[in-house]
Amino acid sequence: MIVAPDRFRGSLTALEVAARLTAGLRAARPDVPVVSIPVADGGEGTVAALVASGYAGLQTNVTGPVGNPVVASFAMRGAEAVIELAEASGLRRLPGRATAATAMSATSVGTGELIRTAVMRGARRVVLGLGGSACTDGGAGMLTALGAKLLDANGRPVQPGGAALRRLARIDTRELLRVPVVVASDVDNPLLGQRGAAQIFGPQKGAGPREIEALEAGLARFSEIARRDLGVDEADSRGAGAAGGVGFAALAFLGATIRPGIEIILEQLDFAQALSGARLVITGEGSIDEQTLYGKAPIGVARAAWRAEVPVVAVSGRLSIDRDMLRRFGIDNAYALTDLEHDPQVCLTHAGPLLEQLAQGIAAAHLDRPLARNIH
Known part of the structure; x- marks a missing residue:
């Protein structure tokens, strides 16, 4: 049996979710081997998931989103590095809460510093996981950390942050450090316009209407x-x-390709090989809802398991989508902590014990009978 969940946001990391599910399964069926493979979709938790699978975990000091020093981690295996933007430039790296001021000035420079450090450590290819960012600077900070010069009309470097790019007059990339990059992301939004970075994601970073207008410009x-x-x-x-x-x-500057994050991470985890001989896969995330269907980790896991003809069930903190719909995407059944405890706050604070209880029920329900398969 394979346990391959993503994190439960605000409650447990993917590693903690996997550990709790494993404990519950072993309590119910100690005779059934359980393989724990925590997953991620390129956002927060990606580096931790890969380190848990055997990648080397490395740390370095970088610049946080508003110039604050932070210690950020990245993962390496051979000549490949996996870098998680949220480690250096994420909302969680703000020294306080997100505000209109941080939305205007937040920078991705720390992400570029991570890439440069990885290359210095021998990386010849970088997987860059995007998600949870505090910045709306178009990656300008990342590029300056890699050697590009973004200059104003007087030949001076523009200040950090998306708003300062309004004064950009010239870009010099002669000293830009270039390395092959694959971006892991399930976001398909363009840079500009009603579906663009500022309009869609600015508000969650503290931007109001005035800040969004400045960032868009x-x-x-x-x-x-x-x-x-x-x-x-x-x-x-x-x-x-x-x-x-x-x-x-x-x-535009690194010649990157973009692929769904969960697909890349499952490849890094050798997930297809792990599926050989498995009887059941348990995946999940904190909330299984309509967004889950758009390339989130549980769907990616389910598709990989379907190709190997291994049944899949999902667990979550809350479930707000019809189980019949999930079956069409390869998830044979779904269970939520709210099935056991109706108080959402208790589900957050006691997610671990509830997951163990849920896992025991899954073992009883699914390990002794096959599941019908159906997928779009």
Whole structure:
């Protein structure tokens, strides 16, 4: 049996969820081997999941989203590094809460510092997981950390943050450190417009209407100068708006490709090989809802398991989507902590014991009978 959950946001990490499920399964069926493979979709928890699977975990000091020093981790195996933007430039790295001021000035420079450090440690390919960013700077900070110069009309470096890009006059990439990059992201938004980085994701980073307008103008200027000076035009590309526009910088300046995060991470975890001989896969995340169907970790796990003809069940803190719909996406059944405890706050604070109880019920219900398969 394979246990392959993502994190329960605000409650447990993917490693903790997997440990609790494993404990419950072993309590119910000590005769059945359980393989724990915590997963992630490129956002928070990606590095931890890979380190748990055997990657080397490394740490370095980098610049946080508002200039604050932070210690950030990345993972390496051979000449490949996996970097999680949220480790260096995520909302959780803000020294306080997100505000209008931090929305305007937050930078991705720490992410670029992580990439540079990984290359210095021998990385020849980088998987860059995008998600949970505090910045809307189009990846400008990341590029400056990699050696690019973003200059104003007086030849001075523009200040950090998306709003300052309104003063951008010239881009010099002669000293830019280039390394093959694959972006892991399930975001398909463009850089600009109603579905763009500022309009869609700005509010969750503290931006109000005035800040969104300024950030949109900065990103538009960045795109315009990149097109004029470098001949690159990626603003409308799928995923350019990911992580406040870091997707744009990766595409336009680093020649990156973008793929669904969970697909990349499952490849890194050798998940297809682990499925050989498995009787059941248990996946899940904190909330299984409509968003889950758009490439989130449980769906990626289910698709991989379907190809190997292994049945899948999912667990979550709460379930707000019809189980019949989930079956169409390869999840044979789904269980929520709210099935056991109706108080959502108790589910958050006592998720661990509830998951163990849920796992015991899953063992009783599914290990002794096959499940019907159906997938779109």
